[in-house]
Amino acid sequence: MTDRLSIALAQAGPAAGNLAANADLIRATRAEAAARGADLVACPAGALSGLPLLDLIAQPAFLDAVEATAQALAADTADGGPALLIGAPWRDGTKRHNAALLLDAGRIAAVRYQAETDRGEIGSTEDDRFDNGPMPGPVNVRGVRIGLLVGGDLASADVAETLAESGAELLVALLASPFAPGRADERVQAAVARVVECGLPLVAVNAVGGEDERVFDGGSFALAPGGRLVAQAPLFAEHLLLSRWERGDDESWSSSEAEMIAPAEGDEALYSALMLGLRDAVAKGGVPGVVVGLTGGLDSALTAAIAVDALGPERVLTVRAPLPGGEGEALADSLDDAAEIVELLGCRLDNVALAPVLKAADSLLAPAFAGRDSAAAADRLHARLRAATLAALAERMGALLLSTADRTDRLLVLVPEESGCGYAVLADVPKALVLDLARWRNGNQPAGSRGPAGRVIPERVLARRLKAATPVGLPPVEALDDLLGGLLDDGLSPGDLVARGHAAGTVESVWRMVVRAEADRRRAPPGPRVSRRTAARLRRLPVGGGVIDLA
Structure with missing residues (x-):
């Protein structure tokens, strides 16, 4: 003994x-x-x-x-x-x-x-x-x-x-x-x-x-x-x-x-979990690095920051490939912000001019679209062509293409095209929490970080997110995340959600968006589960067959 x-x-x-x-x-x-x-x-x-x-x-x-x-x-x-x-x-x-x-x-x-x-x-x-x-x-x-x-x-x-x-x-x-x-x-x-x-x-x-x-x-x-x-x-x-x-x-x-x-606790623990999930997705996948489509917006900025912290700036390629639709000062600000994000992170930036490709595609399909309202179809086509371009760049390098969509985007498919992406870092992070994580990272450097100390996301990007409006018919970000959580995670009834302060019409509208987005969600890339939400795996709903009313 x-x-x-x-x-x-x-x-x-x-x-x-x-x-x-x-x-x-x-x-x-x-x-x-x-x-x-x-x-x-x-x-x-x-x-x-x-x-x-x-x-x-x-x-x-x-x-x-x-x-x-x-x-x-x-x-x-x-x-x-x-x-x-x-x-x-x-x-x-x-x-x-x-x-x-x-x-x-x-x-x-x-x-x-x-x-x-x-x-x-x-x-x-x-x-x-x-x-x-x-x-x-x-x-x-x-x-x-x-x-x-x-x-x-x-x-x-x-x-x-x-x-x-x-x-x-x-x-x-x-x-x-x-x-x-x-x-x-x-x-x-x-x-x-x-x-x-x-x-x-x-x-x-x-x-x-x-x-x-x-x-x-x-x-x-x-x-x-x-x-x-x-x-x-x-x-x-x-x-x-x-x-x-x-x-x-x-x-x-x-x-x-x-x-x-x-x-680690709170935002530090969550940020560290996202870093670790991405680091091992790259290491166990045997790829040399990642590609991030940078828009100048907060989701893509935070995705790039997490990637640099997890892998080091030399293994992160950011790509600026703006779609038409931005105008004047807003487009210039977005391009400037993307450049500043790259400068703060110390990673590489490539620019891709999509205009000739999009113009050729529009010309090719013009006869089919003649006499019809084709704006929505053209927008989706442009998003797919951008995604295909980013996927081709990543494939050529043998790298992993990262989705920049957050949990709110994925549940409602507010980001129209994720095909070709191999990993979604923010897949389980609600839109309101993205802002909290970005603020935390600007004031802290996580343990094990391979990225720079200090601010990594421009203040103007944070300010623009605060002012950004959700699509027409949807409530502000915090209310939208609360509604989705109550609807999908907590199993609340329409009456419960109305008592929580949500308009009955908004509840029904969001529910219909969730159901209609099911086919797109099933094509979404995987990402790390970092919450207690039962919808972290994105609830599976019937595809087609009409929308089931809640009432």
Whole structure:
């Protein structure tokens, strides 16, 4: 029996489906932890496979490869170094589980499954694809009985209680919990509840990194008996957090305070989540950089700023390709603002003259449009040609074309053309919040930024957004975002929305716009989920068949 145990929490970002790269990352982390004196290295849920896997979980060949890779990692532990706890999907007969594997002494020493798969997003992100496992018992690590909480088991009093009653001395939670405002604190509070209920200390390791629409935010931590926080890793960064534990005379385990890094909050956390999501979309996509169509407006300016912060100015190409329609001073201001944004950010700017292309297209279609009101069709055609031009530039460079549409734009398709875009940084950011983030960035430089310090968006761009009117028939931006949130996220009735201060006619008009925009939304590029909104995935509605009245 040992009286001391050092646990390293390996807060890392595996790539979904890339078993070889993930195994190499685990090996490198184990080597670093061994050099720091760790007895056990705990990795996040899904550390071997990455998450989310979606329907890859159902592929037998992939699960075979997971098992073979886990066996190879287990063989590495025959060197006498630290034991490994890794998360992976695991097959048991016809069932598929979210599992924690203990690798030690050259073998897979134990396997434990997530027992409860309906605990929201405190833990695993794919509970609907995993089967429930049995209530677990503790595993033995160097003579210490450790209870494993996998994914959403952290939110379950029953699982922790079962482990405590089975003789566990210390709890280890393996998580893959994505970012949302306030969720980092929720994870800590859920863990405190388990510690208080069971009287056992607890360490929790969370994944970090962007994958698909998810942004895993890290924030791994350790709690001593009583719920006292004794170690905390940063949000939004890979980190190896070492906690050291000692057995007391009363057989309980305690730890003195170790590394404590305060988590980012509010606008800083949201901005950092957007940076991380974009950075990993580029890194895991294997592309050299991004292209941003710069208009001089706030959405494109903030998109460019996030891109420069995430990737560095040398990997961001901005393109100024104005459409006809702007006149005189307003157009000149917009072009000047785009140039100033580029100067502040330090990235490259290319200019593309669309007028000859648009003129040729208009001439080509003039006979078909003769005698008809073709203004709306021509505007959409011009927007598509601009989008196609930007997409061609990005494809020629092998780069990722970024959409500059925000959540409000996407729900109502106020930006007419996103085809060809590969990633939408602001997909889950309402229009009113775009302004808040831009103001925050002008006064702050986020941790890990590769961009410049100080102001990155001209004040005139912010002022123009404040004065900008929404399209005819729509309320001001703040009211519009509130209406969309109530309608799509909160499930409020028309009567509830009217009582909230929205005009009945406006409610009906916005609802019709949302329904009619469904076909365009389905063609929109993915972007990071950074809110609690159920419409973050953009609710799927019937395409065609008429509009369903709310009344």
